[in-house]
Amino acid sequence: MTLFRPAPRLLARLAAATALSLLAALPARAFDTQASAAWVYDVTTQTVLLEKNADVALPPASMSKLMTLNMLFEALRDGRVTMDTTFSVSTRAKEMGGSTMFLNELDRPTVRELIHGIVVNSGNDACVVVAEGLAGSEDAFAKLMIERARALGMENSIFANASGWPHPGHRMSMEDLGILSVRLITEFPEFYPIFAETNFNYKDRAPANANNRNPLLAMRGTDWQADGLKTGHTSEAGYGLAGSAVQGDRRVVFVITGLETEEQRRGESEGIVNWAFRQFVMKTVVQKGKRLAEAPVWLGEAQSVGLVPAEDVTMLVPALAQDTMTAEAIFNGPIEAPVAAGQALGELVITVPGLDAPRRVPLVAQTDVAKGGFMVRVKAAFERLGARALDAAGS
Structure with a gap:
């Protein structure tokens, strides 16, 4: 049986507002220096x-x-x-x-x-x-x-x-x-x-x-x-x-x-x-192992795997709150099984208004996901055939 893996979704994104609970932060008021x-x-x-x-x-x-x-x-x-x-x-x-x-x-x-x-x-x-x-x-x-x-x-x-x-x-x-x-x-x-x-x-x-x-x-x-x-x-x-x-x-x-x-x-x-x-303080904004997003898994015993940071994410953030920092979990998906816990799968991009560049943090698999057995492959084949049939009908 030949199965066709779906084309990867380029930079599949999950808005942090629905997946993350981060510190409120805002741009620190810039220092108005008299220096040239x-x-x-x-x-x-x-x-x-x-x-x-x-x-x-x-x-x-x-x-x-x-x-x-x-x-x-x-x-x-x-x-x-x-x-x-x-x-x-x-x-x-x-x-x-x-x-x-x-x-x-x-x-x-x-x-x-x-x-x-x-x-x-x-x-x-x-x-x-x-x-x-x-x-x-x-x-x-x-x-x-x-x-x-x-x-x-x-x-x-x-x-x-x-x-x-x-x-x-x-x-x-x-x-x-x-x-x-x-x-x-x-x-x-x-x-x-x-x-x-x-x-x-x-x-x-x-x-x-x-x-x-x-x-x-x-x-x-x-x-x-x-x-x-x-x-x-x-x-x-x-x-x-x-x-x-x-x-x-x-x-x-x-x-x-x-x-x-x-x-x-x-x-x-x-x-x-x-x-x-x-005007700036050091904060741990995300803890090691915190599940921030899920990535779909192709041909695995589980349909998805959690994405977590491998280490605590500590950042320098403005001390006062006005706007919220934003974050996105970015990965190419679906992920092909098998998946090993700790395997690098994507990155978390955290943007703090007022600072020069986003912070990029590697995201890794939270758990192992073994390759699926015969029935998983059969189900995937039927889903793929069904998708092709819908595409043909639509054309």
Whole structure:
């Protein structure tokens, strides 16, 4: 007996309103930042919370020193240098203007000291020393930075130097700076605590105003704690900050630029962090094993199988309720028997208004469904013949 399986229904959909009982949620009121460009990201849930001109390539000022640090951290990880490796200081490095680590040509700073000089003192001289020490020249180093940025998915970044010194060919988007910030936190946890340090004085040469300018590091008594990353300022770029803060199990990374004063940068940074932590909450919206939908089964001992998530579905959702989030169970059906419990059959697509992209969660079979016996196949054959007869009569 030859049986013909029905053609699969493309993306058979089950509206979540009839199948799911999810949290009420609504778009969080967007933070009305005064920054000309901004990007805010919840690292824990990989959720973009805010974008404002985030993909526009802008002067990054000293925030682009994060890329120089990334190149140095990669050299450490690869074993090309160690924390005790020493670099020479060229006259070009020594004569760099702006923020400085106060190096001179007689110094032989270690990699450890240079990292502190870049992070804490924002030393332009230290950046040139690193560039020349790793690539021979700053121009060669800038070319390597561009190549590495592309490999890391940073499409709106181009580098002309290692320090962020004003140059028409030196640009980064706030999203790229955010991607880079997340990388430094997650890929190099052994070095990341340096970003929370507030004081470094190489050979007792640095005045007090040469220390870390990140305004969030000085804040105490809040329910969150900032621990990085890098400030930036030039007359062209304005005041900016690539920052990060933690609250419990959550971490937020944000990048802002284009502010007019240091005080405005401090206020915007604090406001963004408060908004990110207090307007969004972590919720388990669907529990592991909860039956969300049924998929029809072809030639099985049972006519359908339940669709369930294999794990708890935990999401970041806006704290206030206004609209409801929507969800759909999507699968190709009917499913041909046999079906094994835990077999991937489709996905749950949850959309939260106000967030950037739907959350997609695999759905699996709740139970086994064995292949049907002779009578199941006979019944299916008669149903198929009956369907053909109706089609013929209708034509």
